[in-house]
Amino acid sequence: DIQLTQSPSFLSASVGDRVTITCRASQGISSYLAWYQQKPGKAPKLLIYAASTLQSGVPSRFSGSGSGTEFTLTISSLQPEDFATYYCQQLNSYPRDTFGQGTRLEIK
Amino acid sequence: EVQLVESGGGLVQPGGSLRLSCAASGFTFSSYSMNWVRQAPGKGLEWVSYISSSSSTIYYADSVKGRFTISRDNAKNSLYLQMNSLRDEDTAVYYCARENYDNAFDIWGQGTMVTVSS
Numbered sequence: 001d002i003q004l005t006q007s008p009s010f011l012s013a014s015v016g017d018r019v020t021i022t023c024r025a026s027q028g029i030s031s032y033l034a035w036y037q038q039k040p041g042k043a044p045k046l047l048i049y050a051a052s053t054l055q056s057g058v059p060s061r062f063s064g065s066g067s068g069t070e071f072t073l074t075i076s077s078l079q080p081e082d083f084a085t086y087y088c089q090q091l092n093s094y095p096r097d098t099f100g101q102g103t104r105l106e107i108k
Numbered sequence: 109e110v111q112l113v114e115s116g117g118g119l120v121q122p123g124g125s126l127r128l129s130c131a132a133s134g135f136t137f138s139s140y141s142m143n144w145v146r147q148a149p150g151k152g153l154e155w156v157s158y159i160s161s162s163s164s165t166i167y168y169a170d171s172v173k174g175r176f177t178i179s180r181d182n183a184k185n186s187l188y189l190q191m192n193s194l195r196d197e198d199t200a201v202y203y204c205a206r207e208n209y210d211n212a213f214d215i216w217g218q219g220t221m222v223t224v225s226s
Contacts, residue, residue, distance in 0.1 A: 034212040036153075043203055043219055044145075044153065049212035087153055091211040094167040099153040 002026055008098035012108040013075050017078045021103045023071045023088035032092035035064055035073045038102075039084045049072065049091070083107050110134035110215055112204050117220030124194050124224070130187040130204030130217055138162075138182035141207040144189050146200035147219075156188065156202070194224045198201075 003026040013019050018056055023033065031051035036044040046055045048064035061076040075082055088100040116128040130142070139215050144156040157178040158167040166178055201221050205213035212222040 017212045032211065036152075036213075043216035044213070045216070046212055046214045048211045049208070049214075053210070055212075055214065089213070090152075091154075094158060099155065 002092065002098050004088055004090055004100040006086075006088055006103050009101065009103060011103060011105045013078055013105065014108045015078050015080055019075050019078060019105065021073045021086055021088075021105075023069075023073070023100050025069045025090060028068045029090050029092035031067045032090060033066070033071050033090055034089045035062075036038075036087045036089065037082075037084045038087065043061075044087065047086075053054060062105075065102050080107075112206065112215055112217035114202065114217040114220040117202065117222045119223045119225065120167065120194055121226050122195060122224055123194045125190070126194065126222060128189040128191065128202055128204075128220060128222070130189075132185045132206075134178060135206075135215075137180075137185040142180060142187045143203055143205045143207055144178060144187075145180055145203045145213070145216075146198075146222075147203070148197070148200040151200075154200070158207070159187070191222070194222075196224050198222060199224045 004011050005024045007022050033051045035048040037047050038044040047058050063074045065072050086103045090098045090102045111133045113131045120126050134142045141160045143158050146154050146156050156169050159178045178186045201219040203219045204217045206215040208214040
């Protein structure tokens with residue numbers, strides 16, 4: 001099975017900062033990767049799919065890049081509502097049981 | 109409005125059974141593959157099961173294989189998860205999620221809590 005490793009697991013940043021979260025796959029998955037945002041007590045929300053395609057309605061300060069085994073999610077200028085936990089997910093194959101372990105983004 | 113609403117969660121004893129439902133509205137349910145994803149308290153996301161639009165293809169995570177059964181009724185716009193032989197480690201919020209044509213989970217329900225405890 002494909003394993004996903006996110007880094008860092010925890011990130012402290014300030015409003016206006018540019019932040020980058022990395023997701024590494026244990027084997028190549030082309031561009032079959034998605035990113036989700038989850039706030040406490042809420043369902044996850046799709047941000048990015050196909051590694052770099054912004055989901056409709058998601059602010060343009062979010063961007064994704066990468067292919068193969070290394071991927072990044074970048075938030076260009078953090079807003080107060082962006083403080084949440086972020087997960088990557090591989091979309092390459094079933095069992096689709098691979099989410100990254102999550103990156104918790106908190107206010108500094 | 110495109111929406112998924114889960115129901116059926118609750119408290120059950122180890123070894124017991126529970127059936128979760130997910131009611132879809134606002135889109136052509138029969139055109140989309142669907143998934144169940146769960147999240148144990150304080151933990152990350154864990155994919156549970158997948159069913160194709162016509163029910164012809166089904167997958168399960170190893171952790172639930174042989175105990176859980178996914179199904180759907182396209183006439184009723186509904187997705188189901190039959191959970192048998194429940195264990196303490198099945199305690200989680202269970203989400204249903206629509207899979208878009210790029211295989212990402214673009215619509216999620218609000219979740220239903222399943223607690224397995226004696």
